[in-house]
Amino acid sequence: MSAFLMTTIGRATLKNPVLLASGPAGYGLEYEGLVDLGRVGAVVTKTITFEPRAGNPGRRLQETGGGLLNSIGLENVGAAVFFAEKLPALSEAGISAVVSLGAEDWDDYRRLLEAAGRAAVDIVELNLSCPNVERGGMAIGADPELVALYVRHARDALGEATVIAKLTPNAADIVALALSAEQAGADAVTAINTVVGMDIDVERRRPVFGRVRAGLSGPAIMPIALDAVWRISRAVDIPVIGSGGISSVGDALKFFLAGARAVQVGTALFYDPALPAAIVDALEKDGVPPPLP
Ligand SMILES: Cc1cc2nc3c(=O)[nH]c(=O)nc-3n(C[C@H](O)[C@H](O)[C@H](O)COP(=O)(O)O)c2cc1C
Numbered sequence: 001m002s003a004f005l006m007t008t009i010g011r012a013t014l015k016n017p018v019l020l021a022s023g024p025a026g027y028g029l030e031y032e033g034l035v036d037l038g039r040v041g042a043v044v045t046k047t048i049t050f051e052p053r054a055g056n057p058g059r060r061l062q063e064t065g066g067g068l069l070n071s072i073g074l075e076n077v078g079a080a081v082f083f084a085e086k087l088p089a090l091s092e093a094g095i096s097a098v099v100s101l102g103a104e105d106w107d108d109y110r111r112l113l114e115a116a117g118r119a120a121v122d123i124v125e126l127n128l129s130c131p132n133v134e135r136g137g138m139a140i141g142a143d144p145e146l147v148a149l150y151v152r153h154a155r156d157a158l159g160e161a162t163v164i165a166k167l168t169p170n171a172a173d174i175v176a177l178a179l180s181a182e183q184a185g186a187d188a189v190t191a192i193n194t195v196v197g198m199d200i201d202v203e204r205r206r207p208v209f210g211r212v213r214a215g216l217s218g219p220a221i222m223p224i225a226l227d228a229v230w231r232i233s234r235a236v237d238i239p240v241i242g243s244g245g246i247s248s249v250g251d252a253l254k255f256f257l258a259g260a261r262a263v264q265v266g267t268a269l270f271y272d273p274a275l276p277a278a279i280v281d282a283l284e285k286d287g288v289p290p291p292l293p
Contacts, residue, residue, distance in 0.1 A: 010187025
């Protein structure tokens with residue numbers, strides 16, 4: 001492990017700035033053996049809600065030109081199982097975790113934060129931006145005032161923990177969301193979550209997904225993510241974590257040049273699970289490029 005890659009986000013120090021994005025990496029250990037989890041700075045775990053969720057029925061994934069549409073609907077084991085089984089398993093394996101928290105409604109969110117506080121979680125990422133659920137998610141994340149409310153509550157409930165707000169690109173102005181999160185006490189922001197899209201099954205003459213709209217990820221969204229990181233990092237003083245379409249070492253370097261403090265690899269894990277370690281190798285060799293002026 002090289003000390004010069006150590007990365008500070010809020011009160012937390014990660015051994016390097018390469019993270020696995022929430023969702024594709026599950027609860028982390030699913031990728032043991034495929035991804036060298038000991039090499040990455042942290043695994044951002046699948047978003048949990050207070051109650052377990054079965055997720056959306058029907059089709060959940062559809063490949064598109066240069067991307068992937070998903071409509072998972074925040075399937076997760078819920079807070080009790082996550083904090084009793086999933087998180088301890090990661091820490092026993094010596095893997096740093098960023099715990100992704102979602103909100104179906106205010107009451108669910110409040111109880112989830114209490115559970116996270118009891119578990120003395122070090123770093124959380126607030127997923128205020130999921131496009132695939134009826135309530136919560138994007139409805140909260142697209143409104144700067146609601147973002148501030150949810151961030152402030154996490155800040156107050158979690159004491160010393162590092163609080164990261166994950167932002168949606170499906171909003172009028174993502175920079176306004178970032179400023180709002182910063183003012184409410186977020187230690188960092190992650191940009192971006194998936195971009196809303198849809199697909200149609202021509203044979204069956206109906207939308208592919210039961211909920212019609214889904215979240216687009218993968219290389220197709222990288223220019224949107226890069227633009228968001230570029231603009232946000234010029235507007236806020238807190239670190240920006242880049243997420244969206246990273247599928248090569250060169251892509252990751254572009255995010256650092258755009259102003260990101262750290263990067264997350266998501267969809268690319270499905271076809272190139274060695275990528276996160278390859279990015280760490282490249283950074284160890286040549287260093288993290290400083291942001292462009
Ligand atoms: C199958 C799948 C599931 C996802 N689940 C979550 C999730 O639970 N919470 C979250 O914050 N983001 C989730 N995401 C979004 C990713 O974390 C990431 O922000 C987004 O896909 C863009 O990065 P990528 O193009 O590298 O995948 C999911 C993405 C995919 C493809």
